[in-house]
Amino acid sequence: MKTLGETLKDARNKINLILRKVSAQVDIDQSLISKFEKNERKPTKDQLIRLASFYNLSEKDLIISWYSEKIAEDLKYTEATTEILKVAEEKINYYKTHNNGK
Template sequence: MNYLGTRLRELREEKELLLRQLAATLEIDTALLSKIERGDRRANRDLVEKAGIALSAKKDELIILWLADKIDDAIEGEPLAEQALKLIESKKQ
């Protein structure tokens, strides 16, 4: 899944920004931003925070989406992933 990239694209398009404009603001190249939006690459936390500022987005929303992508990547294809997530959730309560 690509939770963060999809949301970044939505926010960028709502602000009517071109990829190159946002990439320049984030000080990354346009190709990298495009890959992040498509889910071909993952952003680091610092970039997520910068993007949140640049797009006037809620920091927590973007960090949650970033973490969801990381978790999804880590458990992809694992047959016991759902049980492991339930275990973690039960320990947090």
């Protein structure tokens, strides 16, 4: 399973572009993109969408990876991870049915 950073770096390498060129095209500082690729920092959702579009990657897949890494990072040292995720899923379903998905 690849990290989000590895996915972004692989996409850049596949089209053989240097960070500076990507940076100019997506209007994200090249040092930030470098940190994303090294998994030292997470992009914002907006930055992720711009990168997905530029690299012609699935926006949905990148967002899933982005959210799952955020959740995994928060829960990696928690013993009740499975229970937390189960309750969170139940709450999401509750919110969707009681707030029209908002």
